[in-house]
Amino acid sequence: MLSYRHAFHAGNFADVLKHTVLVHCLRYLGQKDKAFCYIDTHAGPGDYTLTSDYAQQNREFDDGIGRLWQGSNYPACITDYVQLIKQYNTSPTLTHYPGSPWFARTLLRPQDRLCLYELHPTEQRILQKTTSKDRRITVYPDDGLKLAYGLLPPHERRGLVLIDPSYELKTDYGQVVDTLVKMHKRFATGTYALWYPVVSRRRNQLLERALQRTGIADMHLFELAVKPDSETPGMTACGMIVINPPWTLAANMAEAVPWLAQMLGDEGTGGYRVEVLAGA
Numbered sequence: 001m002l003s004y005r006h007a008f009h010a011g012n013f014a015d016v017l018k019h020t021v022l023v024h025c026l027r028y029l030g031q032k033d034k035a036f037c038y039i040d041t042h043a044g045p046g047d048y049t050l051t052s053d054y055a056q057q058n059r060e061f062d063d064g065i066g067r068l069w070q071g072s073n074y075p076a077c078i079t080d081y082v083q084l085i086k087q088y089n090t091s092p093t094l095t096h097y098p099g100s101p102w103f104a105r106t107l108l109r110p111q112d113r114l115c116l117y118e119l120h121p122t123e124q125r126i127l128q129k130t131t132s133k134d135r136r137i138t139v140y141p142d143d144g145l146k147l148a149y150g151l152l153p154p155h156e157r158r159g160l161v162l163i164d165p166s167y168e169l170k171t172d173y174g175q176v177v178d179t180l181v182k183m184h185k186r187f188a189t190g191t192y193a194l195w196y197p198v199v200s201r202r203r204n205q206l207l208e209r210a211l212q213r214t215g216i217a218d219m220h221l222f223e224l225a226v227k228p229d230s231e232t233p234g235m236t237a238c239g240m241i242v243i244n245p246p247w248t249l250a251a252n253m254a255e256a257v258p259w260l261a262q263m264l265g266d267e268g269t270g271g272y273r274v275e276v277l278a279g280a
């Protein structure tokens, strides 16, 4: 049984990067009237209370959303993201943080659909509770990495897939590549957003090379580091690899990611990468 609970990490620097990219992609898809489908292979519970024992254990949100909560003059896509977190919190104090399913529910229109996979029974229960009244949403208590490709291509022929594993199992690094290949074969025009941590730089280099070897085109990488790479255990950076991104994403991230590296970096040691892994 998997032991990972995202409640320990909600609102940390990794969530800030991931959800900023997610919000931008969802907004872009929502610009056309035509319906689209959002698939979340690792949905999590979708709702986090930052005063809970889980979140309070390491207070990771202090060095993530906590550093952006009071600010102003953000890059445009950070303004959008922070406004959504403010909408989620009903008081001026930061006490709650939403998960990816909430961002999608909030930004999807009546004609759109959400398909949410979650494997952990406790997280499934919370997710079911918060989404059951919304007819646009289907929760799958299944393995999203193995099974979500079966939903492709969506009948809408427009869609975004978020792949956000915890990488608790080292095999996830290989499996995300296999999953992306299978999905892309069935739905080559879809947008795919893969989150990854940097714990061992070597493992990330292997992941990037494996993705490049797939031959999939139009693949962009946005990485945010809060510390330099290190041999000691712990996540120093994380990134999003986006296939078929909205054409507006790269320019927005070229402004936002360096800004985030300054705001969230550990005592001036933040860094970033904005790269094209494969051209269009």
Ligand code: SAM
Binding pocket: 002, 004, 005, 006, 018, 040, 041, 042, 043, 044, 045, 046, 098, 099, 100, 101, 117, 118, 119, 120, 123, 142, 143, 144, 145, 146, 164, 165, 166
């Ligand atoms: N996407 C969420 C967000 O941004 O708010 C966070 C997801 S969290 C990083 C990963 C979640 O995936 C955990 O809740 C875990 O229980 C679940 N999980 C792990 N392996 C899975 C799998 N193969 N299929 C579906 N869910 C899985």
